[in-house]
Amino acid sequence: MKxxxxxxxxxxxxxxxxxxxxxxxxxxSILILERDQELGGILNQCIHNGFGLHIFQEELxxxxxxxxxxxxxxxxxxxxxxxxxxxxxxxxxxxTVMNREEGLFQIQAxxxxxxxxxxxxxxxxxxxxxxxxxxxxxxxxxxxxxxxxGYLPGREVVILGSGDIGLIMARRMTLEGxxxxxxxxxxxxxxxxxxxxxxxxxxxxxxxKLSHTVVDIKGKKRLESVTLARVDEKGKPVLGTExxxxxxxxxxxxxxxxxxELSVSMGVEMDSVTSGPRVNESLETSIPGVFACxxxxxxxxxxxxxxxxxxxAGKCAALHVLRKEDEGKLAEIFPEEKENIRLxxxxxxxxxxxxxxxxxxxxxxxxxxxxxxxxxxxxxxxxYFDEEEVFRKKKxxxxxxxxxxxxxxxxxxxxxxxxxQIILRIEEK
Amino acid sequence: xxxYDVIIIGAGVCGTAIARELSRYQVRxxxxxxxxxxxxxxxxxxxxxxxxxxxxxEGSLMAKLNVRGNEMxxxxxxxxxxxxxxxxxxxxxxxxxxxxxxxxxxxxGIANGVKELKILERDEVLKLEENLSDEVSAALHAxxxxxxxxxxxxxxxxxxxxxxxxxxxxxxxxxxxxxxxEGFAIKTKSRTFKAKYVxxxxxxxxxxxxxxxxxxTLRITPRKGEYCLLDKAAGKLVSRTIFSLPGRFGKGVLxxxxxxxxxxxxxxxxxxxxxxxxxTTREGLEEVLKKTAKSxxxxxxxxxxxxxxxxxxxxxxxxxxxxxAEDARGFIDCAGIQSPGLSSCPAIGEMVAxxxxxxxxxxxxxxxxxxxxxxxxxxxxxxxxxxxxxxENPAYGTIVCRCxxxxxxxxxxxxxxxxGARSLDxxxxxxxxxxxxxxxxxxxxxxxEILAERLDIHKPEVTKMGAGSELILGTNKDTLEDKE
Numbered sequence: 001m002k003x004x005x006x007x008x009x010x011x012x013x014x015x016x017x018x019x020x021x022x023x024x025x026x027x028x029s030i031l032i033l034e035r036d037q038e039l040g041g042i043l044n045q046c047i048h049n050g051f052g053l054h055i056f057q058e059e060l061x062x063x064x065x066x067x068x069x070x071x072x073x074x075x076x077x078x079x080x081x082x083x084x085x086x087x088x089x090x091x092x093x094x095x096t097v098m099n100r101e102e103g104l105f106q107i108q109a110x111x112x113x114x115x116x117x118x119x120x121x122x123x124x125x126x127x128x129x130x131x132x133x134x135x136x137x138x139x140x141x142x143x144x145x146x147x148x149x150g151y152l153p154g155r156e157v158v159i160l161g162s163g164d165i166g167l168i169m170a171r172r173m174t175l176e177g178x179x180x181x182x183x184x185x186x187x188x189x190x191x192x193x194x195x196x197x198x199x200x201x202x203x204x205x206x207x208x209k210l211s212h213t214v215v216d217i218k219g220k221k222r223l224e225s226v227t228l229a230r231v232d233e234k235g236k237p238v239l240g241t242e243x244x245x246x247x248x249x250x251x252x253x254x255x256x257x258x259x260x261e262l263s264v265s266m267g268v269e270m271d272s273v274t275s276g277p278r279v280n281e282s283l284e285t286s287i288p289g290v291f292a293c294x295x296x297x298x299x300x301x302x303x304x305x306x307x308x309x310x311x312x313a314g315k316c317a318a319l320h321v322l323r324k325e326d327e328g329k330l331a332e333i334f335p336e337e338k339e340n341i342r343l344x345x346x347x348x349x350x351x352x353x354x355x356x357x358x359x360x361x362x363x364x365x366x367x368x369x370x371x372x373x374x375x376x377x378x379x380x381x382x383x384y385f386d387e388e389e390v391f392r393k394k395k396x397x398x399x400x401x402x403x404x405x406x407x408x409x410x411x412x413x414x415x416x417x418x419x420x421q422i423i424l425r426i427e428e429k
Numbered sequence: 430x431x432x433y434d435v436i437i438i439g440a441g442v443c444g445t446a447i448a449r450e451l452s453r454y455q456v457r458x459x460x461x462x463x464x465x466x467x468x469x470x471x472x473x474x475x476x477x478x479x480x481x482x483x484x485x486x487e488g489s490l491m492a493k494l495n496v497r498g499n500e501m502x503x504x505x506x507x508x509x510x511x512x513x514x515x516x517x518x519x520x521x522x523x524x525x526x527x528x529x530x531x532x533x534x535x536x537x538g539i540a541n542g543v544k545e546l547k548i549l550e551r552d553e554v555l556k557l558e559e560n561l562s563d564e565v566s567a568a569l570h571a572x573x574x575x576x577x578x579x580x581x582x583x584x585x586x587x588x589x590x591x592x593x594x595x596x597x598x599x600x601x602x603x604x605x606x607x608x609x610x611e612g613f614a615i616k617t618k619s620r621t622f623k624a625k626y627v628x629x630x631x632x633x634x635x636x637x638x639x640x641x642x643x644x645x646t647l648r649i650t651p652r653k654g655e656y657c658l659l660d661k662a663a664g665k666l667v668s669r670t671i672f673s674l675p676g677r678f679g680k681g682v683l684x685x686x687x688x689x690x691x692x693x694x695x696x697x698x699x700x701x702x703x704x705x706x707x708x709t710t711r712e713g714l715e716e717v718l719k720k721t722a723k724s725x726x727x728x729x730x731x732x733x734x735x736x737x738x739x740x741x742x743x744x745x746x747x748x749x750x751x752x753x754a755e756d757a758r759g760f761i762d763c764a765g766i767q768s769p770g771l772s773s774c775p776a777i778g779e780m781v782a783x784x785x786x787x788x789x790x791x792x793x794x795x796x797x798x799x800x801x802x803x804x805x806x807x808x809x810x811x812x813x814x815x816x817x818x819x820x821e822n823p824a825y826g827t828i829v830c831r832c833x834x835x836x837x838x839x840x841x842x843x844x845x846x847x848x849g850a851r852s853l854d855x856x857x858x859x860x861x862x863x864x865x866x867x868x869x870x871x872x873x874x875x876x877x878e879i880l881a882e883r884l885d886i887h888k889p890e891v892t893k894m895g896a897g898s899e900l901i902l903g904t905n906k907d908t909l910e911d912k913e
Contacts, residue, residue: 035828085828100823103816122868124735127657131708132737134893134900138870145874145901151888152903177908220705221897237711248902264662 004079005029005321006314007095007109009086009262012041013303014115014294014310016069021314022113023076027321031107032073032080033097039073039080040066041117042140043303045147048168050195054304065303089266091287110324111289111317114263114277115310118295120165121255128160130217133224139165139253143172152176154249158226159183160214162190162197164301164401166253171200173251180204181245184212184228186235189375191255191401193301215242217250226250256299263292273351274298280340281354281362282316283309289324291317298353298369301403305369309353312363341419348372348379348426350400357422359413369405372398372426381406384423385416398426433459433596435785436615436624438603438638440464441472442579442771443763444630445586446778452593453782453799454791459622460587460595461615463602463634465895466855467848468583470632472771473858474707474739475654476696477579477687478670480769481518481571483538483546490749492541495769497776499573505775509585510803511578512688518574518670519554521724523564527674534569534674545572560666560726574670576688579771580858581803584848586778589801591848593794599851600895603631606641608757613642626789628761628781633704633742635764642757647750647764651704651740654696655713660732660866664690666725673724682720684728689861694721694728700743707738734866741767749773751780753788761785804842804859808834829879830872832865840876844883851884853877854894873900 005027008015011034019032038044043051046062053059056068073080084099093109120138137145137153143165145151155178159166162185170180183201188211190197201208209228215237216227230241258276260268269286271278276297277285284291293313294306340356352370376398383391383406391406398404406424413419435451437444440462448460464470479502485491506513522531531548538546547570554568555561591597598617605616612625629638636649664686673681684694697713714736721728744750744765754760763781766773785791807815807825818838819826825838843850843859850856853863856876863869863876877900881888889901 035831083827085831085834087834098819098826098828100819100826103819103826104812119867120870122734122866122870124658124733124868125731127714127733127736129709129711129714129736134898138867141870141873146905149874149888150905151901152905152907153900154902155908176905177903215711217708220707221894222899 001106001108003108004031005109006031006111006113006317007093007107008032008113008115009089009095010034010041010115010117010296011036011039011080011082012115012117012294013043013066013069013306014117014296015041015113016066016073017307017310018113018115018291018293018314018317019078020069020072020076021311022318023078025315025318027318030078032078033084033086033095034080034082035085037083039070039082045140045144046168047147048172051303054302055307069307086262089262091267093289111291111320113313113317114285114290114292114296115294116259116262116296118256118258118299120252121257123252126254128214128217130214130226131219133217133219133222135219135223135248136217136250136252139163139169139251142249142251143169146172146176152178154178154223154247156181156247157249157251158228158245158247159251159253161185161253161255162192162208163253163255164192164196166251167192167196167200169251169253170206171204174204174206178249180206181247182207182209182228184209184214186213186231187211189399189401193401194399213237214250223248223250256295258296258299260296263296266290271351271355273345274353278355279353281357281366282319283313283354284316284320289320298351301401305403308367309369341413342421343368344421344423345370346384346423346425348374348376349424352424357408357413359410362410364410366408367405368408368424369403370424371400371403373400375399376426376428380427380429382425382427383408384425385419386421430623431612431625432622433457433624434789435459435626435628436461436613436622437628437630438615439630439632440467440587440597441470441630441632442468442583442586442774443766443777444628445583445590446774447628447630447763447781448590448595449586449593450778450782451785452590452595453793453797454786455794456789456791458590458595459624460590460597461601461603461617461622462597462599465599465851465892466858467587468580468858469894471739471742472579472583474656474737475579475768475771476656476683476685477577477693478518478683478685478772479513479575479577480772481538481546481574482541482543482769482772483534483569483571484769485541487537487540490751491769491773494749494773494776494780496542497779498769498773499575501775501779502575502577506577508799509582509589509801511581511585513575513577513582514688515573515575516669516686517570517572518672519558520569520672520674521554521561521565522567522674523562523723525566528567530674531567531569538569538571543571543573546570558667558669558671561671562724562726564723576670576685577771578688584859585801585803587848588846589798592798592801597848603638606638608642608760612759626759626761626785628763630763632766633740635742635762639754639760639762639764642760643754644756645754647762648745649765650700650743651702651706652743652767653699653701653706653713653738653740655709655717655736655738656693656695657714657717657733657736658687659692659694659729660734661690663692663729663732666692666728671724673720681724682717684721684725696739701740704740707740709736709738713738735868743767749777751777753784804839804846807836807839829875830860830862830865832867833861835860835862835872837879840879841883844880851880852892852894852898853880853900856880
């Protein structure tokens, strides 16, 4: 049987960054398993620019961004296998995989990094009524057809959902010669980045209808029209507000779901808000030695933060292996095992990643990433150590579509030896 | 001068079950189907249940054929290699006042010849199924109830009929039927077929065909049933098919595991006029959720992956019409096949074949092939067998549909086998590629590529479900070039 110190599930941006960082932390035996025919994951179809502003301080396209990491993986001689599907991972990190050349086989890992990314929510998840003709695509599927294959799925387009892929595809379809009639968003605010609303919709005169949804789909063979209606505060369509748009294509950009079937089947504890694994400060899941990063952990807006997060997961996976190898070293790396401190998503906060912190294991600084539950103007992000406020920062605007972060330092945490929980809240004054 | 001895109109479960049974005999059979594939109408959108047989009135044809069809299912599923399981069914009584209705069902079942029926008390019921409503006071347990893959059953009938010489014509809608001195002339867009006998198995359209040759008109009303399908993660919520008694809240809807491990809920029942009106509605889907919540607790509605609607061919007499038209001898109706049509179809096949055998004095073939081997499912193989398969054909080592773990080899098989898939939906019904939680988001571009390769067409010609449902409408910037 093959054996590796670290097996990384997925060769997208998260998997690549995790591999590079694990290698730099001193692990030689690393294998990336990628189901597609090339490394880079979904970045390969994201041909628009805007990637890399944080990490490289320049604007790259998706494939360019991926290429920077792929080059490093190759330069560091990190092994990877393409066209290889992970079928199962056992609790003791026995990874069952399949490909054309070797059939079904198993790989024993000392540590596993979960980096499978996410998938798009489908029409069914919203239970949108109507017919089921050709012409209804998730935005990402359309993106693949257009950007990688040069095919236009349709000419007259309505988009439901203002997630970033939907916004990006509104612009792309327009540039490729289609007419995007409208983007409808169920919520009273967009789920995408502000910059994408401006650059993808406003610049092209594409209307965005907030608090609207699709209430009917017509066309038996190919899509003929969709009917939009305004929704009330509870998300229910308001009778009499229906407007029918003739179109041949409906793109859905109604949310991303971390692809955690492997994680769940191996018994990793999940977070019901993120639909990703619950992790600690080392991005380690409830199964020791199994780490998670990127969109499989929680859905990100920007790949730069995926890479940053994945680098931490890779490094921690490396430390896990090193610790196993030499229990003595452990004392050095983790001088004292302390109690876990819970991170609590307080008022206005949907979730935090990580969900628990062990000061003994944390690095000097730790970024806590989170999303807010609705739109806030001139509100404060606050952090409390038990009862005591330790951080307060004013933000002009906070929106669910933009991931936020606060930084915790080990130094500050050590000032609170009896700390039991850290609470994040949004306060309006 | 006749193209065929018998022409069967409709390649749903009934048409193909009849074709398969009739292909035992020395007789030339053609099947005309207006869609591009088998299993495109009522047969593809239903509860996928093999009813035990306690619903239909005692002495009715429905009752007889349901019970007979149910009995035939074990052997048939083995012979024809399609998935079937007797998971049993429970009709819940949620209100003591309704108990007499449960007892009526029990007695009717006994009279219909349903075996192993038993009324269970609350505690016994909850021991079998822990996620049922707290209101349960008793239930009718029918261990012989089952679940089936209606697509695969339909495809199995068709493939086996084809192997026994039946010829299929797809995209062949019947425009008119004329009764001749002897036999019938069946006009379609492309050609006119002549046959001595016609079997009308056209589902919701059976009335239109019948009325072309008979003055004793039939009227079929499409009765829409809407369903929600949940992710496999929810598939173990119940292990039996859970019906509720028709009670204060009208006709009950069911909650059932599917043979593939999903959870299915529905159907509603609304009479409509459009015979192709398979659209779901907001009201319908809400009704499904509301009613199922009364019988089963904690249904994870967030895990719905798709919803769909099917049309039952409802005829006013509420009875199957399986007989020769009185004023059009040689024209055999198989009409009004509403629920329990799927359960009854093997018996309907037998009955119609018997009827024609007697009329036509048919002799059995010596070489009837009664078995059919379904598509190879690598998941059923041992590790060694699977690795051998991949060595022989590496396409079985590449996963195309990651949700349902369908390999390229299976998709190629679905397309290239006799009566193979010609569309994305055809591949889906045969392999389940695209039927999982992402609903074909990831696999459809690759499946389209394989379809184009194997059918030797261009990718933009690939359809979802036949002509008019093309998935790609152009190439990038093609309209912009036109303007220049």
